[in-house]
Amino acid sequence: MDLEKITKFAESYGRDYILMVLGILWGAPAAYVGASSSEVSTEADRNPLDPRLLSFAVISILAGMLIYATAIGEDLKLSEISLPSLLLIIPMWMFTAAVMHPIARLFGSDRGYLDTFAVCLRVMPTAFMLSSVICLIASLLVLPYFPELKSILHTAGTFLVFQLMILIVYFPLAMKRIHQTGAACQFFMAIAILLVVGTINGLYMAKNEPDVASTARVIKAGKPVAITGSQESAIR
Structure with a gap:
C-alpha cells in the first residue's frame, strides 16, 4: 500500500473523518452536515446532498x-483501484435509496x-x-489461533x-432521524435494507468465485491476481 500517501492523508483529514464516522454511529447533528459540531442539523435539511458527503463516501x-x-x-495500492469499482458502488447506493424512500413516504414522511x-x-x-475493519480485526x-477459519473469513x-x-441497526x-418516522417504519426499514443489500450483493457474488482471489480481482484495475500457496490451501 502507499503508506506515505495514507499517512499524509491521515494527518490532514483523519480527525475530521473519524469524527464524522463517530457522529453517524452516535446520531450527532454534525454527522448529518458533514462538518464541524458548530453547524446545526437544519443545514442538512436545506442542503441534503452536501458535496462533502460525496467526498466522505469516496x-x-x-x-x-x-x-x-x-x-x-x-498488497493493494491506491493506483490499482479501478475507477469502475468506485462508479459501480455509488449507483448501487442510489438504487438502495430509490427502494427505501417509498417506505418512508408510506409511513408519513414528507421528505x-x-x-x-x-x-x-x-x-x-x-x-x-467498518466491515473492512472488522474483517481485519x-x-x-x-x-493465529484458528487458522482453519481462513477459508471462511477471507x-x-x-x-x-x-x-x-x-x-x-x-x-x-438514520432514516428515522431524517424522516421523523416511528418504530414500525424502523422495523420495515431493517427488513428492507437486509433484503435489498443482501440481494444486490448476492447477485453480484453469484457471478464471481467466492474465494480470496476473486475478491482481490474486483478491486484491482482489471488485473487478475495470482493465487498464492497460502490462499490456495485456504480455499481448499
Missing part, C-alpha cells in the same frame, strides 16, 4: 478496499428522495468501511454479513 470506499485487501493478505440518498451516503460508506485476532460473504449487521436509525 474516501470510505477507498479506505474500505485498502483495509479489506490487507485483511485478506493482498424528498435526495434526503434518503443523503442518508445512504452517510450510512452505507460507514458500513462499508477478525483476521488478526482469530486466525470471503466476500463474510464481509457482506458484517456489513448487513451494521446496516440493519444504523440505517433505520
Whole structure:
C-alpha cells in the first residue's frame, strides 16, 4: 500500500473523518452536515446532498478496499483501484435509496428522495468501511489461533454479513432521524435494507468465485491476481 500517501492523508483529514464516522454511529447533528459540531442539523435539511458527503463516501470506499485487501493478505495500492469499482458502488447506493424512500413516504414522511440518498451516503460508506475493519480485526485476532477459519473469513460473504449487521441497526436509525418516522417504519426499514443489500450483493457474488482471489480481482484495475500457496490451501 502507499503508506506515505495514507499517512499524509491521515494527518490532514483523519480527525475530521473519524469524527464524522463517530457522529453517524452516535446520531450527532454534525454527522448529518458533514462538518464541524458548530453547524446545526437544519443545514442538512436545506442542503441534503452536501458535496462533502460525496467526498466522505469516496474516501470510505477507498479506505474500505485498502483495509479489506490487507485483511485478506493482498498488497493493494491506491493506483490499482479501478475507477469502475468506485462508479459501480455509488449507483448501487442510489438504487438502495430509490427502494427505501417509498417506505418512508408510506409511513408519513414528507421528505424528498435526495434526503434518503443523503442518508445512504452517510450510512452505507460507514458500513462499508467498518466491515473492512472488522474483517481485519477478525483476521488478526482469530486466525493465529484458528487458522482453519481462513477459508471462511477471507470471503466476500463474510464481509457482506458484517456489513448487513451494521446496516440493519444504523440505517433505520438514520432514516428515522431524517424522516421523523416511528418504530414500525424502523422495523420495515431493517427488513428492507437486509433484503435489498443482501440481494444486490448476492447477485453480484453469484457471478464471481467466492474465494480470496476473486475478491482481490474486483478491486484491482482489471488485473487478475495470482493465487498464492497460502490462499490456495485456504480455499481448499
